[in-house]
Amino acid sequence: MSESAPETAKNTVREAQTERRVTINDLADALGLTKGTVSRALNGYTDISETTRHRVAAMAETMGYRASAQARAIRTGRAHSIGLVLNVDAGNAHKPFLTDFIDGISRAVSAENWTLTVATAISETDEMATYRRLLDEKKVDGFILPRTRIVDPRVDLLLRANMPFVLYGRTGEMEGCASVDVAGELAMRHAVELLSGLGHRKIGYVGGGAVYNYAPLRLEGFLDGMRRCGLAVDPDLITSGAMTPDEGHALAMRMLTRDAPPTAIVAALDQAALGVCAAAQACGLDVGRDLSVIGYDGIPEGAYARPPLTTFAVDRRAAGSALAGMLLARIRGTRAEDLRQLLEAQLVLRGSHGPPAGDSAALAARIEAATPATA
Amino acid sequence: MSESAPETAKNTVREAQTERRVTINDLADALGLTKGTVSRALNGYTDISETTRHRVAAMAETMGYRASAQARAIRTGRAHSIGLVLNVDAGNAHKPFLTDFIDGISRAVSAENWTLTVATAISETDEMATYRRLLDEKKVDGFILPRTRIVDPRVDLLLRANMPFVLYGRTGEMEGCASVDVAGELAMRHAVELLSGLGHRKIGYVGGGAVYNYAPLRLEGFLDGMRRCGLAVDPDLITSGAMTPDEGHALAMRMLTRDAPPTAIVAALDQAALGVCAAAQACGLDVGRDLSVIGYDGIPEGAYARPPLTTFAVDRRAAGSALAGMLLARIRGTRAEDLRQLLEAQLVLRGSHGPPAGDSAALAARIEAATPATA
DNA sequence: TGCGTCACCGAAACCGGTTTCGGCAACAGG
């Protein structure tokens, strides 16, 4: 009926224009040029006059043209995205590091109009398959490899496929590998030196997951510190494999219920350190006085623990940004060997450390008294 | 010279094969078919005989063929990726939610061989530009919109561009919007009911950022609880704008130094609640006894705070997975109106709440005594 | 005037897939 009013106001608003994407052909038509010329004008080829270059740029602006990432990628081979594969296999052990890390990466790549492509793997085999998929599908131009292991199959895969990557951490065979890492070994050494300076002589160590590359490094740093300070290393006080509070709790408990307990414990991970503190408190100890604890990572929980945890904080956002920047450089041709960076963790002095309240024997007596006899 | 030994073992290992990607043409050649036929065989067209379909699948398997995501995307229009834009404008207020959230999303999309594309914006205008860029470049097939605001320009943009999206949170005008949200208003109401049941009659409220959609909802939930419990609402005890511990601290301090301080405070965010606890402690109060505090979010710091924070925990991983699943459904054609989900936060009873130790007047006296007179 | 340069742009191939269209052989039905 209302043929005379084919579109009501409502219709105009609703159906509006479907806003079809404007392609390079539309642009070329509007300009009376061929799409090849338009493409070259937009990409800074020298055989285009300054005049038409400006005409094209202006028209592109007003028409809101932006090249399709995939149409471009198919010819240039560049997806303008970097990949990050999360492996949730190892429980939530990756948790504390993720937020700032992703933020750092994403910020760095977004600044150059690239994107970050995230995929999740739920097992080790799935992890490799995921890398292969992203690689074969050409979804990314390079990878950031978190949580490097001592011998890391991902490195083989990517080297063989000639796909750029940067390690967050180091690995056994570094040939062809760019990397950013935080010098955990230095932090561990400094932790010992700090404690030694306060008067501690019996210091225990709670290490992290053995397959990860940082584990031997941090242990070595700890031992190095002991050596430099002239302290004896009690093999029974060197433990490893704690990546959660519970695991840290268990290892610390074993140390503390020995005849000669340590007066200080250094943990390779804050998560473990938190468990160490809990164990000490379960033994009736006052953390920071009876037992000193120093962690590593700088997770937010540490600041709210009682006492607040003294730790070495790593700037994960900075690490992420550095990694992203390096990866872009790597993709653009810089040699892997020229892309290695070692950051330092920052000591955050809080309340879980202090001078020893007594020697190991005195501590043993206190623990004995507080702990309900197990047999 | 050594023409007779053109490649040493080293060379063989090093230069190996460059491992050129195997394309659909390679596959077609190897099979003696045309690429069109191969494509149809792989994509389940019915006009391909079962025999050749199997031949193609087998050969694809052995040759390790996988279709290029972009070459496919250019024709089908599907990038097989969903977008998430992080806005770091609002400081690190987004922090607590990110890790599990991304994990949940990524896990859900990875299960279908899609990916998550992350970009970061550093301001509000940059944010809109980033959405537009991802949209124009066709990098993603849909968006998850975190931190919805009451009036949200992103919704307009995406509706107009006809690009699927799902809100994490709700917004003022929900037409055409799919969404997942956690019913914060319910939690706030339950918090009041819990406190009222313990005997509290003067309860304060510390709200979050006003522009966000959850702010009025949670406040309304709080007021609803007060109403249902027959408690009087003191306007001076209703505050808002706290998204950090410091801001929570400031607001709580103002409430506590009034003539008639509350015996309990409900906070819309754990971050703020943590500040409330600190303020109470600065006033010489024992949180959990002298003042009850209940938060919302379930951030990890809360578990380590002293006393550990009673809160309503939201399962961000589940929310992320739900969002991703819905977005995929939306992209595949489900109506937005059929994609709405309201989750519930889970009450985590810890140590920051309890029955009131006395009435408001008694509390005021204690605070007066503990606080150094300011004038 | 004739010829070589150079600046600038059009035409077309190409990237790696998907999708449409048409043709051929085999087979069934009349």
Next chain:
DNA sequence: CCTGTTGCCGAAACCGGTTTCGGTGACGCA
């Protein structure tokens, strides 16, 4: 035996860009 389906596949267009290759007109110079 002829025709009409049907099953199956080849050929070619197409998606939206990039890049190579030539060709044209203006200009300089002999």
